[in-house]
Structures are given as C-alpha cells and as structure tokens.
Amino acid sequence: MSGSASRRPVGGGAGGGQRGGRPARRGAPDRISAARLVAYDVLEAVRADEAYANLLLPVRIRRAGLSRADAAFATELTYGTLRMQGLYDRVIELAAGRSADAIDPAVLDVLRLGTHQLLATRVPTHAAVFEQVALARRVAPKAAGFANAVLRTVSRTSPEAWRELVAEGASNDDELLARLESHPAWVVRAFRAALEREGRGAELRELLEADNAAPRVNLVVLPGLGAEPAGIEGFEPDRFSPIGGTAADPIAAAASSDGRIRVQDEGSQLAALVLARAAPVRAGERWLDLCAGPGGKTAVLAAEALAGGASLTANELAPARAELVRNAIAAVPLPVEVRVGDGREIDPAALGAPDGFDRILLDAPCTGLGALRRRPEARWRKTPSDVAELTRLQGELFDAAVRALAPGGILAYVTCSPHTAETRGTLGAALERWRGRIEQLDTAAAAQALARHPLDLEGEPETVQLWPHRHGTDAMFIALVRRSDEATDPAAEGPR
Numbered sequence: 455m456s457g458s459a460s461r462r463p464v465g466g467g468a469g470g471g472q473r474g475g476r477p478a479r480r481g482a483p484d485r486i487s488a489a490r491l492v493a494y495d496v497l498e499a500v501r502a503d504e505a506y507a508n509l510l511l512p513v514r515i516r517r518a519g520l521s522r523a524d525a526a527f528a529t530e531l532t533y534g535t536l537r538m539q540g541l542y543d544r545v546i547e548l549a550a551g552r553s554a555d556a557i558d559p560a561v562l563d564v565l566r567l568g569t570h571q572l573l574a575t576r577v578p579t580h581a582a583v584f585e586q587v588a589l590a591r592r593v594a595p596k597a598a599g600f601a602n603a604v605l606r607t608v609s610r611t612s613p614e615a616w617r618e619l620v621a622e623g624a625s626n627d628d629e630l631l632a633r634l635e636s637h638p639a640w641v642v643r644a645f646r647a648a649l650e651r652e653g654r655g656a657e658l659r660e661l662l663e664a665d666n667a668a669p670r671v672n673l674v675v676l677p678g679l680g681a682e683p684a685g686i687e688g689f690e691p692d693r694f695s696p697i698g699g700t701a702a703d704p705i706a707a708a709a710s711s712d713g714r715i716r717v718q719d720e721g722s723q724l725a726a727l728v729l730a731r732a733a734p735v736r737a738g739e740r741w742l743d744l745c746a747g748p749g750g751k752t753a754v755l756a757a758e759a760l761a762g763g764a765s766l767t768a769n770e771l772a773p774a775r776a777e778l779v780r781n782a783i784a785a786v787p788l789p790v791e792v793r794v795g796d797g798r799e800i801d802p803a804a805l806g807a808p809d810g811f812d813r814i815l816l817d818a819p820c821t822g823l824g825a826l827r828r829r830p831e832a833r834w835r836k837t838p839s840d841v842a843e844l845t846r847l848q849g850e851l852f853d854a855a856v857r858a859l860a861p862g863g864i865l866a867y868v869t870c871s872p873h874t875a876e877t878r879g880t881l882g883a884a885l886e887r888w889r890g891r892i893e894q895l896d897t898a899a900a901a902q903a904l905a906r907h908p909l910d911l912e913g914e915p916e917t918v919q920l921w922p923h924r925h926g927t928d929a930m931f932i933a934l935v936r937r938s939d940e941a942t943d944p945a946a947e948g949p950r
C-alpha cells in the first residue's frame with residue numbers, strides 16, 4: 455500500500471465525523487454519513503495513490519470508529535463501487551453527456567459512489583443524491599450542481615434500462631459481457647479462453663457474476679495445533695478443504711485463536727495441501743516455500759511439516775512481506791527459516807539442503823486475475839503487458855525451483871490466475887525445457903484424494919483449475935511435477 459493510510463481523509467480523520475472537514479454552507483447542510491466518507495476516502499486513495507482497498511479500508515474503518523453496521527455499509531459501498539466501476543462509468547457518461555475522462559477525477563469518484571447507491575443498493579434516492587451532492591460540494595464545490603444533475607438523471611432510469619442502454623452498440627459477446635459485468639474486455643477474453651480449453655465456455659457469464667459478488671470469509675484451522683472447529687460458533691466445514699470452514703463471526707474466531715485459526719480462501723488451502731499430501735511425508739524431508747509472502751500457504755505447510763517431521767524454509771523477495779510470513783507462522787512450533795531473497799537465485803546447499811528440497815511450493819507472482827472478488831480494483835490496474843512480464847518471471851522461478859529439487863522431489867506450481875499464459879503456458883514451456891528430467895503428476899487425482907467432496911474438474915485432465923463460480927474459491931491453478939532424473943549438482947545446472 456502507498457502512503458495513503460496517512461493521507462488526511464475527507465472525513466477529517468479520527469471519528470470520521472458526521473460533519474468533518476470544512477464548515478457546511480449556509481442553507482446547504484453538509485451532512486454526510488461516516489460510512490460514505492470512509493468509502494470515498496478509500497476510492498480516492500485507490501485512484502490517486504494506487505492504494506489497495508482490502509488493506510486500506512480496515513484502517514480507515516478503525517480510524518473512523520464505525521459501528522459494525524456502518525463498517526459493513528462502508529465495505530459494501532467501497533467494494534461494490536470499485537467492482538462495478540466499468541459499468542457505472544458508462545452510465546455516468548450517458549447521463550452526463552461527456553466522457554468519464556473529461557470529468558474531474560474527484561467528482562467522478564463521487565458520481566461512481568452515488569451511482570452504486572442508486573442502481574445497486576436499497577439506499578433511498580433522496581438520501582443517495584443529497585449526501586453525494588454534499589460530498590461533491592466538499593471535494594469540488596464548483597461541481598456540486600453538475601453532480602446533482604448527473605445523479606438525478608441516473609436516478610430517473612431503472613437499473614435494467616441503464617443496462618440496456620449500456621449494452622447498445624457492443625460489437626460482440628465479449629464486449630457486451632465486459633460492459634455489463636464490468637470487466638476489462640481483455641480479461642473477459644482471457645477467461646473465455648481458459649474456460650473454453652475446458653470445454654466450458656458457457657460458464658463465462660456465471661464466472662463474471664461471481665467476480666462481482668462479495669466472497670464469504672473463509673477460515674483455515676491449522677491442523678495439529680489443538681484448535682478445535684467444534685469450539686467455533688456456527689462452524690460449517692468447507693465443501694472441499696478438510697481443514698477449512700466458515701463461522702458465524704469468522705474475524706472474531708480468527709482473532710481469538712492465537713494464530714491457529716486464520717482467514718484463508720479454500721482454494722489456497724487446497725493448493726498447500728495438495729503439495730503437503732501428494733505423497734506420505736518421510737521424517738526429515740526438506741520443504742521450501744519459494745515465494746512465500748504474505749505466508750498464508752506457508753502456515754499450512756508449516757503445520758503439515760510439523761505433523762510429518764519435515765523441515766521448512768520460506769523465501770520471499772520483499773522484506774515487508776517476509777515479515778508477514780513470520781507473523782503468519784508464529785503459531786506453529788516449527789523453527790522455520792524465513793529468508794529474504796530472489797527465488798531465482800535460491801541455493802539449496804546454502805540453506806542446508808545440499809541434495810535439494812523434497813517439496814517446493816512455487817506460488818508464483820501472477821496477475822491475480824483469479825482473486826478479483828477480493829481485490830476489487832485489481833481488474834482496472836492490470837494490463838496485458840503485465841502478463842508477458844509475469845510469465846517470463848514465472849518461467850525463471852520455475853527453472854530455479856526445478857534446480858533446487860532433490861531427485862524424486864515434488865514441485866507444486868500454483869497461480870491465483872486462470873490466464874492460460876500463466877497456467878498451462880508457463881507449465882507447458884517448463885515441461886518442454888526440462889523434458890526427460892521432470893514429469894507431470896496427476897494433480898487432479900491428488901486434489902480429489904484429499905477433498906471432502908468430489909471437485910468438479912471435468913475438462914481439466916491432470917492439473918487443477920478452481921473457479922469462483924464452480925467451487926466458491928479463488929481461481930487457483932495447481933500443477934504438480936516430480937524431478938525424475940538424478941541431479942548431481944542441482945545448483946549449477948540449467949534447463950535444456
């Protein structure tokens with residue numbers, strides 16, 4: 455996150471202020487609810503400072519001292535507005551009669567927030583318009599009349615009719631879905647390509663809709679640490695992960711568990727478990743988490759390593775994220791070495807594994823297009839050029855991981871993106887480079903063997919591609935490979 459957490463909020467900082475900042479104008483009371491101010495501040499920081507909503511929002515909610523209900527409202531406003539920004543911008547353009555680029559960015563944020571309330575919430579029209587115009591008056595006084603006119607125009611047409619207007623003139627199905635489901639067109643095309651490779655292109659709209667819905671907060675109960683799911687109020691086991699579930703108040707359950715219960719997507723749990731349980735653990739095995747920050751999967755691996763008598767090393771490029779890994783594993787009584795370094799330069803001998811590691815998790819840096827539900831602004835930040843850059847890095851990390859594997863060692867290649875360039879593309883290229891020296895394992899079978907209920911993986915023969923709309927998880931890709939040759943000097947060799 456950028457330094458935006460310290461930016462002075464429109465709401466005037468501590469207390470959030472039912473009336474913050476500048477004094478209200480005579481005859482125009484400046485009453486803006488604290489939840490709306492928090493939502494606006496986060497939208498502004500996301501736009502102006504490249505802040506991450508999921509990190510900044512809790513800080514701003516705390517700082518404003520919001521009640522639980524107001525915190526939920528602020529969250530809904532922030533996430534809903536960011537997710538549906540593409541659709542709302544087209545509605546605003548039609549209502550304003552000008553391009554979104556031609557609107558002052560601060561005013562555009564106010565209009566987006568207002569359009570969300572008018573088209574997607576039960577907030578009464580007069581309250582939405584009144585408070586957003588008051589907000590416009592505060593952030594750009596000269597634009598209050600314009601904001602009033604645009605929001606009143608938005609309010610006079612139903613959401614369904616706006617969708618029809620927005621759909622007009624779309625040149626093809628992908629363009630239409632991009633507009634209506636508020637995703638960049640290149641992302642829609644990438645998702646279509648991934649689903650069509652499974653012969654399931656018809657699921658595309660369902661996937662896009664799932665990206666626009668709030669995900670449930672999911673918990674992992676780290677195994678073997680004595681945390682009992684039975685003691686968690688309203689605990690419902692996950693459909694697939696044998697160590698996951700939901701609870702009546704998941705945040706409270708995690709907060710009162712000394713780190714043994716953590717918030718974690720079910721797909722991330724499965725990714726870590728597929729590696730940890732791909733084969734029986736022999737005592738003394740050496741495990742490596744190559745790109746570990748912020749450490750969610752490291753925590754699962756640490757608990758599993760402890761139970762099986764394995765050791766674990768975690769590597770992370772960014773020092774701050776390495777610190778998060780240390781926090782994530784604090785509850786597991788296993789001495790895990792957490793080091794800061796570039797995974798492409800990993801040297802097993804220097805890490806006490808001269809023969810290489812028996813299991814390596816490469817949860818690679820990726821576009822994150824599989825976690826759009828949780829990172830609402832990410833879809834607007836990523837570009838196709840990120841894909842090219844990331845696949846190069848993924849290939850280099852893959853090679854480093856294979857070099858660091860012991861003979862017979864298993865590597866799990868994982869992304870939280872379903873983009874085929876990052877999934878099968880990176881995997882296929884690596885299998886080609888290391889032909890005869892690594893073999894692909896049946897990851898689907900490994901996942902089915904540990905899942906509580908059968909996973910619908912039809913169309914994906916050996917690897918695992920999870921999907922928000924089908925599995926209720928982030929769109930994680932998981933592929934296991936085994937080092938099949940006798941490596942003599944793993945640190946020195948390279949791919950063919």
Ligand SMILES: C[S@@+](CC[C@H](N)C(=O)[O-])C[C@H]1O[C@@H](n2cnc3c(N)ncnc32)[C@H](O)[C@@H]1O
Nearest residue numbers: 745746747748749750751771796797817818819
């Ligand atoms: C997808 S995230 C890993 C998520 C993690 N496994 C978890 O479950 O919390 C990828 C991580 O790789 C790190 N990273 C990026 N480039 C790297 C490199 N060259 N070497 C090691 N780590 C790198 C990023 O900082 C990021 O923390």
